[in-house]
Amino acid sequence: MEGQSQLAPQQVSHLNLEQELGQAITDVDIKAVISIFGQITDYGRLDRVVTWRICQSLHESLRREKRQNTVQVRRENVEEMVAFAELLVKRIKKGELAPDHRAHVHLLAFFKESGALDAGVTFWQWLELQDESFVNNDVYGSAIELLAVNGAPLVELEEMYQNALERFPGHFNAYHLAPNAILANRDERTIIKGIPTVLLQGIMTARLLRGASRDAYLALDTTARLYPTLIPGRFFGLFIDERPLAEAYTIFAMACRAGIVLPYEHARKLLTAVRTGSEPTSSLARIARLRQMLSVAYMYVGEGGFVTTNLVSELVIALTQVLRLHGVASLESKDRKQIVDGVMDIIRKMLEFFLRYGGKPGLSAFNSIITNLAGFGRSKHIIGIALRDAHALGLEPNHVTRRSILTAAGNIGDAHLVATAWNELVVGKAKSGQNPDATDYHILVKAAKSCGANEFAQEACVAAVDQLTETERESIYERLYSTYDEQAASTTVALDASALLEGLETLRADLAVIEERTKDGAGVQDFNEQTLPMMLLPLPDEQRLPEIEVRKLYDEVTTEQQPAASEQPQPSVAQGVDDRPSISETSIPLGTLRYENWKTINYLLALAENHDKAYDKAVDEAIAAGVAPPPREKVLKATAGHDPVSIGLSDVAYGPVSASSDEDVDDEQIRKARGEILRLRGISSADI
Numbered sequence: 001m002e003g004q005s006q007l008a009p010q011q012v013s014h015l016n017l018e019q020e021l022g023q024a025i026t027d028v029d030i031k032a033v034i035s036i037f038g039q040i041t042d043y044g045r046l047d048r049v050v051t052w053r054i055c056q057s058l059h060e061s062l063r064r065e066k067r068q069n070t071v072q073v074r075r076e077n078v079e080e081m082v083a084f085a086e087l088l089v090k091r092i093k094k095g096e097l098a099p100d101h102r103a104h105v106h107l108l109a110f111f112k113e114s115g116a117l118d119a120g121v122t123f124w125q126w127l128e129l130q131d132e133s134f135v136n137n138d139v140y141g142s143a144i145e146l147l148a149v150n151g152a153p154l155v156e157l158e159e160m161y162q163n164a165l166e167r168f169p170g171h172f173n174a175y176h177l178a179p180n181a182i183l184a185n186r187d188e189r190t191i192i193k194g195i196p197t198v199l200l201q202g203i204m205t206a207r208l209l210r211g212a213s214r215d216a217y218l219a220l221d222t223t224a225r226l227y228p229t230l231i232p233g234r235f236f237g238l239f240i241d242e243r244p245l246a247e248a249y250t251i252f253a254m255a256c257r258a259g260i261v262l263p264y265e266h267a268r269k270l271l272t273a274v275r276t277g278s279e280p281t282s283s284l285a286r287i288a289r290l291r292q293m294l295s296v297a298y299m300y301v302g303e304g305g306f307v308t309t310n311l312v313s314e315l316v317i318a319l320t321q322v323l324r325l326h327g328v329a330s331l332e333s334k335d336r337k338q339i340v341d342g343v344m345d346i347i348r349k350m351l352e353f354f355l356r357y358g359g360k361p362g363l364s365a366f367n368s369i370i371t372n373l374a375g376f377g378r379s380k381h382i383i384g385i386a387l388r389d390a391h392a393l394g395l396e397p398n399h400v401t402r403r404s405i406l407t408a409a410g411n412i413g414d415a416h417l418v419a420t421a422w423n424e425l426v427v428g429k430a431k432s433g434q435n436p437d438a439t440d441y442h443i444l445v446k447a448a449k450s451c452g453a454n455e456f457a458q459e460a461c462v463a464a465v466d467q468l469t470e471t472e473r474e475s476i477y478e479r480l481y482s483t484y485d486e487q488a489a490s491t492t493v494a495l496d497a498s499a500l501l502e503g504l505e506t507l508r509a510d511l512a513v514i515e516e517r518t519k520d521g522a523g524v525q526d527f528n529e530q531t532l533p534m535m536l537l538p539l540p541d542e543q544r545l546p547e548i549e550v551r552k553l554y555d556e557v558t559t560e561q562q563p564a565a566s567e568q569p570q571p572s573v574a575q576g577v578d579d580r581p582s583i584s585e586t587s588i589p590l591g592t593l594r595y596e597n598w599k600t601i602n603y604l605l606a607l608a609e610n611h612d613k614a615y616d617k618a619v620d621e622a623i624a625a626g627v628a629p630p631p632r633e634k635v636l637k638a639t640a641g642h643d644p645v646s647i648g649l650s651d652v653a654y655g656p657v658s659a660s661s662d663e664d665v666d667d668e669q670i671r672k673a674r675g676e677i678l679r680l681r682g683i684s685s686a687d688i
Contacts, residue, residue, distance in 0.1 A: 018046070025053045030061035034084045043091055048098035051088075055106035058085060062114055082116045089123050099134045105198060108142040117150045132168075140164035141202030148206035157206040164199055179218040180557060180683055183225065187591035188582050190226055197232050204235065208242040211615065211632060213608035217601055218681070224254075224597040225558075229584045231255070233262045240266050244636040245273050246536045247607050249292065253534045254600050256299035257527055258593055259585030264308055267300045271311070275318050283325055283495060284646060287503030291648035293318055294350070294510055295533045298649060302517075302525035303586060307359030316347055316365035320372035322504075327495025328376060335497035340377035342504040344369075344385075349511045356522045363397075366390040367404040375408030380417070383408060402428055403443055410447025418447050419456055436464065438472040445480045454480070509650035527586035533647045540606045542676040546665060553674055554598055557683060605680040611636055 017040055024032035033054060040046070058081060065077050085107060091097040092104075104127060111120025124143040127134050141164070144157050165177065177200075183190060200219055207216035220239070223231050239251040252270050255262050274292045293315055301307055322343055328336060347369070351361060366386045374382035383405060387397065402425040409417035422444055429436055436444075441461060448457035461476055468476070517525060545553070582590045615636060619629040665673075678685055 018050075021050070022053075025057045028057050028060050028064070030058060030081060030084075033057055034080070037084075043096040046097065048100040048103070051092070051097045052100040052103040052106070055088065055100075055103040055110070058088075059106040059110045059113075062110055066113070078114055081110075082114050082119070085110055085114075085116070086119055089119070093126060099130075101134075101136045101139055104134065104139045105142040108139070108146050112142075112146040112149050117146065120146045121150055137164050137168045137170075137196035138198035140168075141196065141198035141200070144199070144202030145205045148202075148209045152206075154206060154210040154212055157203065157210075161199065161203045161206075164196070168196075177219075177222055179222055179681065182558060183594075186558060186594050187589065189229075189590060192226065195227070197235075201232070201235060201238070204238055208238055211612060213243065213612055214605060214680070214682075217604050217608060221598070221601040224258075224601070225594060228590055228593045228597055229258050229260065231258070231260055233260060233266070236260070236262060237266050240269055242633075243608070244611050245277060247604055247611070248273060249296070249536050250534055250600060250604055250607075252296065253299055253532060254597065256303040256305075257532055257534070257584075257586065257588065257596065259303050259524065259527075259588075261304045262300070264306060264311070267296060267305060268310065268314070270296055271314050275314070283322070283500040284503050286322060286325060287500070287507060288646035290319060290322075290507055291510055291646060292533075292536065294507065294514075295648055297354075298514055299532060301354075301357050301359075302527065304524045307354055307357040309360055309362040312351070312354045312359045313362045313365040313368075315350060316361050317368040319343055319347055319350070320368045322500070323372045323376040325495060325500070331495060331497055333378070336377060337379065339497065339500060339504070340373050340379045340382065342501060342508075343373060343377075344382070346504060346507050346511065349508070349515070353511070353514050353518060356518055358522070360393055363390060363395045363401065366395065367400050370401070370404040370408050375404075375411035378412050380408075380412050380414065397428075399425070399428060403440065406443055406447050410450035413451040415448075415451045415453040415456070418444075418451055418453050421447075422456075422460065435467045438468055438476065441468070441472075441476045442479060445476060449480070503646075506646065506648060506650065510648040513649040524585055528583075528588040528592070533649060533651065534600065535603065536647070537607065539603060540610075543602060543606060543673055544665070545670060545673045549670055549674070550599065551595070553677060554595055557678075557681075558594075558598070602677050602680060606676075609680065 017036055021033065021036045021040070024036055037054065062078065062081055065074055065081070068074050088097065089107065092099060108120055108124060111117060111123065124146060127139060127143070140160060144160055147160070148154075148157055200223060204216045204219050207213070207219070216239070220231075220235060223235065233255065236251050236255045240248040243251070248270060252262070252266065271293055274289055274296065277289070297311060297315055300311075320343065323340065328339070331339075354360070366389065369386040370383050373379060374386070387401075390397070390401075402421060406418065406421040406425060409421050425440060426436060429440075441464060444460060445457050448454055457480060461473075461480060465473065517530065584590070584593055588596075615632055618635045622629040675685060
């Protein structure tokens with residue numbers, strides 16, 4: 001039209017490609033992104049934001065791909081993504097793609113997580129020589145993580161960290177990152193522009209991977225001092241991934257107390273770590289773990305965490321496994337029934353709590369109830385209860401459910417139920433066009449032998465002659481005709497039923513606390529008015545001080561030695577008071593929260609030192625024996641492998657405040673405890 005400019009066909013084509021690229025990025029469809037990107041001829045038209053979004057989509061696609069189960073497909077897809085990442089780097093180096101700090105952070109992280117470390121290191125070596133349009137604190141932080149995974153010495157990574165602080169000081173200088181720097185007002189929020197969170201994450205990762213746990217905790221301590229309610233959740237995730245269970249639990253509790261909502265993945269990892277630690281040596285040890293899992297779930301929900309089906313199911317399954325304890329099979333029926341009824345009652349109360357927060361159990365929870373409570377608990381009626389409850393929640397039996405019923409039938413010793421369950425399993429598989437597999441037959445044989453239904457199992461196995469391989473048939477027949485009594489072997493261990501029932505009462509008491517705290521409805525909890533079980537292990541004797549002395553020491557190291565005026569940021573620009581109330585989402589005043597965090601870090605520093613000494617000892621012993629040193633994670637897990645202390649929500653005397661003792665101590669003990677805390681923090685008593 002006259003008076004309006006016309007776009008050339010080439011421009012229209014390029015505009016369409018940009019729009020298609022934007023949609024593919026939004027959809028996180030990396031194959032489409034790669035295809036469309038390859039059709040673009042004028043990269044100069046792409047804004048740097050597009051560079052960032054492409055790299056962000058690439059990084060997210062890798063993370064999604066790694067969650068898939070098909071190894072071969074994953075490998076091929078990752079290789080394609082790595083080739084694309086290398087192409088992006090090539091375009092950036094040539095100046096064809098506009099540089100963007102966020103894009104470079106994602107690319108370096110992508111190379112680290114994909115395993116293409118050499119390509120990532122080469123890219124960083126080029127980036128480091130470029131100007132500030134290519135690098136900033138975040139890029140340095142991502143590079144530090146990459147190089148740490150690639151095996152760079154910690155001394156080099158610490159030097160990179162210092163170089164970044166000097167090169168990009170902004171309003172956030174080295175003083176603010178000093179472990180013992182002083183805040184102008186400990187009771188208010190602080191605002192300091194440019195906090196280098198990715199850089200801090202990078203150096204914390206490097207320190208943890210190199211075993212420098214003390215310095216890693218002091219970096220976390222610095223962040224908690226500055227921003228007690230705004231610490232990125234991934235900071236806590238680093239410690240949960242790398243440190244032993246006792247430390248990971250307290251780190252998790254520290255985040256929950258502050259109202260920092262962590263991704264569910266962190267809660268899941270911790271629940272799994274608690275449940276799958278070393279095999280408990282007693283029923284009380286099993287109960288202790290269940291109490292810990294319940295505390296993790298409550299703190300996570302109480303801070304505002306989202307209740308997933310997996311979280312609820314994880315707890316239900318762990319609880320039903322009480323009936324798998326050695327010796328349950330040899331209990332008198334009345335004692336076993338009491339235990340089954342007690343566990344069922346606790347499950348119902350626990351589900352009531354989670355339902356308030358919208359959390360429902362999955363079918364796996366009911367399958368576990370059938371296998372463990374009905375089967376190992378020898379309570380046939382539980383099968384019907386579990387099936388009805390599952391149906392009420394819209395859950396219908398699947399193949400695993402039928403296997404569970406078959407297993408339970410064997411343990412109960414009901415030959416008729418074994419036959420019925422097997423027939424239903426066969427019919428269920430036939431509906432989906434399948435035959436029973438080798439695992440199904442093994443379960444059948446074990447169940448049938450437990451109740452004297454050997455002939456039924458033999459007939460079923462003969463009918464399967466054309467459905468199984470020769471190796472599978474031989475294995476099944478070997479089990480079928482073996483004279484070993486699997487069920488009798490499980491009845492040789494004694495179990496104290498009264499002790500187990502007492503343990504279940506402590507779980508019921510913990511749930512009563514939860515009931516009282518959540519009876520008015522779901523929501524974020526007021527942790528300022530509650531005592532949380534923050535520790536799995538008791539406070540070291542070397543740190544025990546009356547609370548008044550702990551507070552006195554805290555005040556001495558956090559209110560004196562004010563920095564020079566020239567070092568203080570200008571309130572109008574860098575530091576001041578936020579308009580928001582000076583409390584956490586969990587209603588804890590920031591002054592209180594900073595103090596509690598300081599005490600928690602003291603505890604963690606002591607734990608970490610003990611754990612690291614254990615690792616150093618293991619390395620020395622390996623060297624002396626002329627063998628390869630054991631992996632750090634293996635040794636650290638072993639140090640936390642002892643039976644846990646039974647601490648839960650109903651133990652009101654155990655929590656953040658009572659981490660310090662109010663007992664009378666003499667001056668010498670006070671002096672030693674003060675000295676120990678200062679030593680762990682790297683502070684000389686002459687400096688305070």
